[in-house]
Amino acid sequence: MNRLITAGLALCLSLCALTAQAGEAEVRKGVDSIMSMPGAIQELNKLPYGNFYEVLLKNGQILYVDASGKFFFSGNLIDIAKKEDVTARRENDRSKINISELPLNQAIKQVRGNGKRTLVTFEDANCGYCKKLAKDMKDLKDATIYTFMIAILAPDSETKARNIWCSADKAKAWNDWMVDGKEPPASAKCEDPIAKNMDLASRYNIHGTPTIYLADGNRAGGGYLPLAKLEEALARVEKAKK
Structure with a gap:
């Protein structure tokens, strides 16, 4: 009897594994046909409810596809019982970073006051909201700001970033342009981190500017935040530390 039970369990596990693999295969096939390109999926996870897979491109x-690979939807998945936005939580978890692991030598560093609060931003020199943020942060007190320059908005974004980085005073050149509109002069060539910053942004799924991170590794909102909201976010992180 025990042998029969053991054999039955083994058969059940094998069939379950084959079913899961078949479901994944159908999902990949369906998504590839939608995207008109193979290999669009970065990560595939079977959800613990319904017969759906979470598909990270x-x-x-993030898409949600049924196990047959015939139906999908793009949007936010809500857990009604928990009153939780599952998609937003997953996106936040995926976008969280460890500040201590960042190559901060690839960023422009600015220290305001005692510098005890930390902000990390990813910005493009041609980003209008980044310029608005730079003007706001002139009045930010007691903070250290690390700005990773990336080039995603215009053909000359990389040139401007390189000229700023190669300036004698990077922070001044950045603020001269972003705050005062004084374009950085063509600087002598130097080894710049723009390409590395682009790779870093890709790793953390950063597709827009400005992207702002707090000291706890969480993103502060979905883009530009006015100074008052930024101060609130910084205060929450400081309070959590205590």
């Missing part, structure tokens, strides 16, 4: 987008 290489461009950072």
